[in-house]
Amino acid sequence: MKIYLVGGAVRDTLLNQTVVDKDYVVVGSSVEEMLEQGYQQVGKDFPVFLHPKTQQEYALARTERKTGYGYQGFSCNANKQVTLEEDLLRRDLTINAIAQDDQGTLYDPFQGVKDIEAKILRHVSQAFVEDPLRVLRVARFAARFHHLGFTVAPETLQLMTDIANSGELEHLTPERVWQECDKALGSQSPQIFFEVLRQCQALEVLFPEIDALFGVPQPEKWHPEIDSGIHTLMVLEQTSLLSDNKAVRFAALVHDLGKALTPKQDWPKHYGHGQKGLPAIKALCARIKVPNDYRDLALLVSDQHQNIHNAFELRAETIVKLFDKADLWRKPQRLTDLLLCCHGDIRGRTGFEDALYPQAQYLQQCYQLATQVDVQSIIAEGHQGAAIKSQLQLKRIQCVNDFKLQLVKN
Helix, strand or coil: CEEEEECHHHHHHHCCCCCCCCEEEEECCCHHHHHHCCCEECCCCCCEEECCCCCCEEEECCEEEECCCCCCCEEEECCCCCCHHHHHHCCCEHHHCCEECCCCCEECCCCHHHHHHHCEECECCHHHHHCCHHHHHHHHHHHHCHHHCCEECHHHHHHHHHHHHHCHHHHCCHHHHHHHHHHHHCCCCHHHHHHHHHHCCCHHHHCHHHHCCCCCECCCCCCCCCEHHHHHHHHHHHHHHHCCCHHHHHHHHHCCHHHHHCCHHHCCCCCCHHHHCHHHHHHHHHHCCCCHHHHHHHHHHHHHHHHHHCHHHCCHHHHHHHHHHCCCCCCCHHHHHHHHHHHHHHHCCCCCCCCCCHHHHHHHHHHHHHHCCCHHHHHHCCCCCHHHHHHHHHHHHHHHHHHHHHHHHC
16 A cells, blocks of 8 residues: 655645645555544545544545546546556646655656646646536636746647537536635636636636626726726736635626626616626526625625715715615624725726725725714613614714715815
8 A cells, every 4th residue: 555645735835835735645455444544434426534643635546437427427446456647647737646655756647747847737638528627627726826827728728618618517516616716716816717717618608697798898988998807807806906805806706797788779888787787696696606795795896886986976875875785884894895896996997906095995984983973872862762763874974974074174
């Protein structure tokens, strides 16, 4: 029995990245022998075990054969005769098909080290096309390693396109699609995930609401980049520079879905696009099982981003109503998240990448003043029942209005 460190741990060490998880492959053993040594089996479809002390994952070397649709349509062979090279052959990318023994010696039959040096994401073999999940995985790795200069090999991108056109992507479960998307949102360059998916024609299959934005024009005066799809990816990029919160990034991604629903005769203007996009956001979130907190923030940003941009023109009453609608009295963090998305929206335009966003500080100040209204003093004045809420609203509006008047005087 021989044990090798494989996959991400070897790759990330070679890239001088932080190693989070360590996975091992076991060559020349069996399920029975692993159990006898105290390993706990956790894999249902293939033999994966947890080490009795470290709880790290150890998998028997295996080969796979395509037997059906999707990423689950495989039969697995994990007998003692399966070699290390055969196990590495079934992996997706050459940079993930490198093994290391306990002496530190690398086993690299598919030249993954060379591709790491060349900063190339390349498939290991033609078997790549058998697993549609690999389209999402490669796009995610492209997003994760973009800042290091990595790009997808043209021949790999072609195979990804072949998968997208084969109908296999439609057999992926919503949970796996979201899982890969969520990981990509946590990467350093999440916009690259969606850019790569579009390059291989997978975006229109998996995220049609986002794909529909490309080719939809916006007024050049406000959007020198013109194309709504390009703007969307720029907003995601700029918002990601402002925040590492994945819910904020998701909201930035879908904030303009309504622009794809504007009748062509109204182009390049998009009246009410924030509200038009709400059903599209709900449909997308329901289809791929997006968490409720992501969805709720996304709906809020779509609905209110135009109001936020026009904050200085809003009446005090409208500002307080905005705070009510966003439920900020119970969820104050939402205001920061909302404003980060809006700042990213302003910066996500050609030539506006360093734009300031004074609306954010202004609305934060309005909110802080409104929260200082004391409910107990209203009760002490003799108000009861519904009158308490009415007075609270009036006093909050008064605080915001006084602040607006003060700013005008100064």
